[in-house]
Amino acid sequence: MSPHLVIIFITGSILNSTATQKPSARLFDDVLLITIMAVLAGCGLIYEYLLSHYAGRVIGAVESAIYTMIGIMIVSMGVGSFAARKIKCAFSGFAWLELIIAIMGCSAILVISSAIAAVQLLPQIIAQTFNLPPDAEVQGGFFSVLYDITHYSPYFFGAVLGLFIGMEIPLIARIREFVHKQHLVHNAGTIYGADYIGAGIGAAIWITIMLSLEINLSASITASANLIAGVVFWLRYKQHIRFKYLLLFGHIACAFLVAAIFSHGGQWAKSFNNLLYLDKVAHHQQTRYAQVVLTERQLPNHNFPMVSLYLNGRLQFAQDDEHIYHKFLVYPAMAASARHDNVLIIGGGDGLALRDVLAWSPKQVTLMDLDNDVVALFKEPHQHLNNHLADNIKRLNNDSLNDDRVTIIHADAYNGTDLLIGKTARFDTIIIDLPDPSHPDLNKLYSRTFYLKVKQLLSNDGVMVVQSTSPFHAKKAFMSIAKTIKSATFKDVEQYNFNVPSFGQWGWTIATKSGLSARQRLIQQPNMQPFETWLTPQLIQASFEFSQGFYQQMDGIKVNELGSFTLYRYHQQAWESQQGNNNSWYQNQ
Numbered sequence: 001m002s003p004h005l006v007i008i009f010i011t012g013s014i015l016n017s018t019a020t021q022k023p024s025a026r027l028f029d030d031v032l033l034i035t036i037m038a039v040l041a042g043c044g045l046i047y048e049y050l051l052s053h054y055a056g057r058v059i060g061a062v063e064s065a066i067y068t069m070i071g072i073m074i075v076s077m078g079v080g081s082f083a084a085r086k087i088k089c090a091f092s093g094f095a096w097l098e099l100i101i102a103i104m105g106c107s108a109i110l111v112i113s114s115a116i117a118a119v120q121l122l123p124q125i126i127a128q129t130f131n132l133p134p135d136a137e138v139q140g141g142f143f144s145v146l147y148d149i150t151h152y153s154p155y156f157f158g159a160v161l162g163l164f165i166g167m168e169i170p171l172i173a174r175i176r177e178f179v180h181k182q183h184l185v186h187n188a189g190t191i192y193g194a195d196y197i198g199a200g201i202g203a204a205i206w207i208t209i210m211l212s213l214e215i216n217l218s219a220s221i222t223a224s225a226n227l228i229a230g231v232v233f234w235l236r237y238k239q240h241i242r243f244k245y246l247l248l249f250g251h252i253a254c255a256f257l258v259a260a261i262f263s264h265g266g267q268w269a270k271s272f273n274n275l276l277y278l279d280k281v282a283h284h285q286q287t288r289y290a291q292v293v294l295t296e297r298q299l300p301n302h303n304f305p306m307v308s309l310y311l312n313g314r315l316q317f318a319q320d321d322e323h324i325y326h327k328f329l330v331y332p333a334m335a336a337s338a339r340h341d342n343v344l345i346i347g348g349g350d351g352l353a354l355r356d357v358l359a360w361s362p363k364q365v366t367l368m369d370l371d372n373d374v375v376a377l378f379k380e381p382h383q384h385l386n387n388h389l390a391d392n393i394k395r396l397n398n399d400s401l402n403d404d405r406v407t408i409i410h411a412d413a414y415n416g417t418d419l420l421i422g423k424t425a426r427f428d429t430i431i432i433d434l435p436d437p438s439h440p441d442l443n444k445l446y447s448r449t450f451y452l453k454v455k456q457l458l459s460n461d462g463v464m465v466v467q468s469t470s471p472f473h474a475k476k477a478f479m480s481i482a483k484t485i486k487s488a489t490f491k492d493v494e495q496y497n498f499n500v501p502s503f504g505q506w507g508w509t510i511a512t513k514s515g516l517s518a519r520q521r522l523i524q525q526p527n528m529q530p531f532e533t534w535l536t537p538q539l540i541q542a543s544f545e546f547s548q549g550f551y552q553q554m555d556g557i558k559v560n561e562l563g564s565f566t567l568y569r570y571h572q573q574a575w576e577s578q579q580g581n582n583n584s585w586y587q588n589q
Contacts, residue, residue, distance in 0.1 A: 026179055026180060029179045029236070030176065030179065030180075032232070032236060033172055033175060033176055033179070034190065034191070034194045035194075036172070036229045036232065036233055037168070037169070037172050037191055037194040037195060037198065038194040038195070038197055038198030038201070039198060039225055039226075039228075039229045040098070040101075040165075040168055040198065040226065040229055041194065041195040041196070041197075041198030041199045041202065042198040042199060042201050042202025042205065042225070043101075043105070043202065043222050043223075043225050043226045043229075044101075044165040044168075044199070044202070045198075045199045045202040045203055045206070046202050046205065046206050046210065046218070046222045047101075047105050047161055047165070047219075047222060048069070048070060048073050048158075048162075049203075049206050049210075050105075050108075050109065050210075050215060050218060050219055050222070051069055051073070051108065051109075051154050051157060051158045051161070052065070052066040052069040052070055052158075053066070053215065054109055054112065054154055054215060055068070055069045055154035055155065055158070056312075065154075068155065069154065069155060069158045072155055072158050072159050072162065073158045073159070073161065073162035073165075074162070075162070076158070076159045076160070076161075076162025076163045076165075076166060077162045077163070077165055077166030078166060079162075079163055079166060080162065080163040080164060080165065080166020080167045081166045081167065081169065081170050083163065083166075083167060084166070084167040084170035084171055085170070087167070087171065089240070089241075089242060090171045090174040090175050090178070091175060091178075091237050091240035091241050092240070092241050092242040092243070093167070093171055094168070094171040094172065094175060094233065095230060095233055095234055095237070095241050095244075095247055096247060096250075097164055097167055097168065097171070098226060098227075098229060098230035098233065099227075099230055099247065099250050099251060099254060100164055101161065101164050101165065101226055102223045102224075102226040102227040102230060102254050102258070103223075103254050103257065104157065104160065104161055104164070105161065105219060105222055105223045105226060106219050106220050106222075106223030106224075106254075106257060106258050106261050107219075107257065107261065108154075108157040108161070108219070109215055109216055109219055109265075109269075110216060110261065110265060110268060110269065110272075111157075112150070112153050112154055112157065113269060113272045114272055115149075115150045115153060116150045116151070116153075116272075117272040118150075119143075119146045119147055119149075119150045122143070122146070123143060169191055169192075169195060172191055173187050173188065173191055175237075176190075176191070206218075210222075211288050212286060212287055212288040212373075213286060214265070214266040214269070214284075214285075214286045215269070215286060215291075216261055216265030216266055216268070216269055217262060217265060217266060219261065219265070220258050220259075220261040220262040220265060221262070223254075223258050223261075224255075224258050224262070227251060227254055227255060227258060230251060231251055234247060234248065234251065266284065269284065277293065277295050277310070278295070278297070279295035279296055279297040279306075279308060280295060280296050280297070280305075281293055281294070281295055282294045282295060282296045282305075282307070282385075282386075282389050283377075283384070283385055283389065285373070285377070285384075287371050287373035287374060288371070288373065289370060289371045289373075289374075290311040290312050290371060290374065291310075291311070291312050291313070292309070292310075292311060292373070292374060292377065293309070293310040293311075293313075294307055294308070294309055294310075294385075294389065295307070295308045295310070296308075296389070299320065304388070304391075304392050304395075305392065306318065306319040306320045307319045307389070307392055307393065307396065308502075309350060311374075311435065314435070314436075314438070315502060315503070316350065316435070317350065317352060317502075318501075318502040319392075319396060320501075320502075321500055321501045321502050322352055322396075322502075323534065324498065324499075324500045324501075325500045325503070325506060326352050326353050326355075326356050327356060327532075327534060327535050328496070328498050328506075328508060328535075328540075328543065329353055329356075329431060329433060329465060329467060329508060330353055330356040330357055330431060330465075331356070331529075331532065331535055331540070332465065332496070332508075332510060332518065332522060332540055333429050333431060333463045333464070333465035333510060333518070334357065334360050334429055334463075335521075335522055335525055335529070336463045336510070336512070336518040336521040336522055337428045337429040337461070337462055337463045338428065338459075338461040338462070339428040339459070339461075339462075340360045340361070340362050340428055340429065341362060341363045341364070341428055342362065342363065342364050342365075342366075342425075342426065342427050342428050343357050343360075343362045343364070343365045343366070343427060343428060343429045343430075343431070344365075344366045344367075344368070344420070344425075344427040344429070344430045344431070344457060345357065345365065345366070345367045345368070345431045345433060346368050346369075346413045346416075346417075346430070346431070346432045346433065346434060346454075347368075347369055347413070347432065347433040347434040347435070348367060348369065348431070348433040349367075349369035349371060349374045349375040349378065350374070350378045350397060351367075351378045351379070351397035351398075351400040351401040352396070352397050352400075353431055353433050354367055354397070354400040354401065354403075354406065355397050355398045355400040357429075357431065358398070358400055358403055358405070358406075359529075359531045359532075360529070362405065363405065364405055364407065365403075365405055365406050365407070366406075366407045366408075366409060366420070366425075366427070367401075367406060367407070367408050367409070368408075368409045368410075368411055368413055368416045368417075368420075369408070369409075369410065370410065370411065370412050370413070371410075372410040375401065375408060375410070377393075378393060378397055378401060379401035379402060379408075381393040381394060382394075413432075413434065413445050413450075414444050414445055414450055414453075417450070417453040417454060417457065418453065420457055421453065421456050421457060425457060426457060426458070426459050426462075427457055427458060427459065427462060428459050428461075428462045428463075429462055429463055429464075429465075430454055430457060430458055430462065430463075430464040430465070431464075431465055432445075432454070432464065432465065432466040432467065433467050434446075434466075434467065436469045436474075436477075436571060437469070437477065437567045437568050437571050438568075438571055438572070438575070439568070440565055440568055442568070443560065443565050443567055443568040444562055444563075446466075446481055446484065446560055446567045447484065447560050447561060447562040447563075447564075447567075448484050448487050448488050448559055448560065448561055448562065449561075449562040450562070451484060451485050451487075451488035451490070452488045452489075454488075455488055455489070455490065455513065458513055459513075460513055460514050460515075461512075461513075461514065461515055462512075462513065463510060463511070463512055463518055463521075464485075464490070464510070464511045464512075465508055465509065465510045465511075466481060466485065466508065466509045466510075466511075467506075467508055468481045468482070468495065468507045468508055468509045469481070469506075469507065469571065470503065470504055470505055470506055470507060471495070471497050471505060471506075471507040471546070471550070472504060472505040473504065473505075473574055473575065474570065474571050474574035474575060475550075475553075475574070476553070476557060476570040476573075476574065477567055477570040477571040477574060478495070478507050479495075479551065479553070479554055479557045480557050480558065480559070480560055480566060480567050480570055481509050481560075481567065482494075482495050482509050483554065483557050483558075483559055484559045484560040484567070485509055485511050486511075487559045490511040490512065490513060491511075491512055491513055491514055491515075491517075492511065492512045492516075492517035492518065493509065493510075493511045494509070494510050494511075494517060494518055494519050494544060495507055495508065495509050495510070495544075495546075496508055496510065496540075496543040496544045497543055497546065498539075498543045519541070519544050522537070522540055522541065523541065525537065
């Protein structure tokens with residue numbers, strides 16, 4: 001999508017000129033202006049993507065935040081095209097416009113993150129200032145208003161940037177007519193062509209390069225291109241620009257700002273994150289698919305800090321209680337399987353589920369995870385982290401990702417299962433440890449079609465288990481996962497739950513293709529495996545129990561068909577209803 005959806009307003013009067021240009025000079029100017037327009041179009045699109053991407057992180061509802069941001073910027077561009085009529089001098093207006101866009105483009109993310117950090121920190125400062133007890137949280141309408149202002153501030157910056165970007169085409173059109181000293185019949189088509197091509201190049205750069213860069217680094221690189229285009233324009237047309245030396249000073253100052261953000265923006269963002277997360281941020285990284293944050297907390301009577309992993313602001317595990325989650329994910333499925341020779345783990349790039357699977361002495365384990373950077377972080381932590389944190393990661397996952405029995409496949413699970421089906425692979429146990437369906441792209445990995453694929457990979461007497469979000473916070477989504485798996489013609493589908501302090505009440509779904517149900521198989525095993533020192537048979541059996549009437553709404557719950565986004569909507573509705581209860585987004589996702 002081009003960042004410019006505007007109406008061109010061409011003035012009937014031509015700006016004053018002191019000399020008539022030769023055709024060769026006009027051609028040079030034309031090429032220069034069209035090139036500048038293409039560069040600015042690419043920059044505009046990247047700014048749109050940057051703010052949309054960041055809005056998804058801050059606001060949480062990724063899909064709606066991205067689409068809302070794009071819509072706001074498009075409308076603002078249209079308004080900007082109208083507003084461009086008020087600029088009397090096209091040369092001066094265009095030159096100052098590029099400087100303003102460069103400044104806003106490189107600093108918007110840092111301004112937003114610092115404002116959010118300040119609002120999150122303010123209640124703590126007030127509590128400490130007035131000596132309030134630790135359990136007395138400062139709340140009220142004033143803080144709610146401040147939170148909403150900072151929470152939705154990406155939309156404000158998107159609207160302002162869109163307004164300025166929308167002025168570019170009308171101004172460049174007027175400048176071209178000044179250069180040619182005549183009304184240009186194909187002026188609009190030429191500029192739009194440069195605009196669309198530039199936007200396409202910008203999209204390609206975003207997808208291939210900038211998507212995997214730290215977001216402030218991407219912003220500074222884009223702003224530098226914006227700034228260079230502005231400087232080139234100044235050098236060529238400075239005789240037509242008002243306050244040209246003040247403008248030159250502005251470009252120099254902006255260059256220092258861009259250089260500072262390029263060099264230190266990531267570190268500044270990490271410092272702001274230290275205010276936003278409960279614990280100290282020990283590592284911050286942007287991969288192609290996620291913003292990765294590792295935090296540390298020193299607990300009493302522990303020799304090393306407790307590590308937590310966040311992906312896109314959502315907690316994935318906390319070291320002090322991750323064993324609860326992973327034991328309930330892995331042990332029932334492995335214990336209920338007839339054999340443990342060949343195991344498939346879908347997701348779980350941190351190696352924690354794999355660690356617990358390897359305790360069963362399988363012959364081969366296949367781990368399929370999309371994000372090779374996350375896997376590399378936990379597979380070779382000493383190459384990416386400081387030594388004490390890397391040692392802690394190795395201790396945490398028991399270096400499971402480097403086990404000779406493990407084969408790692410980097411692929412999207414939906415397509416990766418087709419690869420395994422093509423190889424006629426069969427697995428005794430399949431463990432699906434994917435993030436919650438909080439994004440439309442994840443919805444397909446909880447669909448009936450996907451479970452039909454997985455079923456082809458499961459041995460007849462094997463067991464599949466799926467992490468299934470919270471039965472307390474997202475009850476309809478939890479039940480929909482079971483109903484969807486059942487619709488994929490699994491013989492027995494059961495659900496169980498347990499409290500994981502970092503997540504609250506959490507749930508899993510376990511399914512078999514034939515024979516006894518998983519729970520019946522577990523009943524027949526009164527003793528735990530020798531390596532298991534925390535779980536008990538009674539604890540496992542109790543986890544299958546739910547409160548009276550829990551499944552009362554099951555008949556009205558829909559199956560998540562591919563493309564229906566049923567589960568995604570269930571999940572979003574549930575968690576959005578919870579957002580108002582606590583404004584600390586980064587701490588409670």
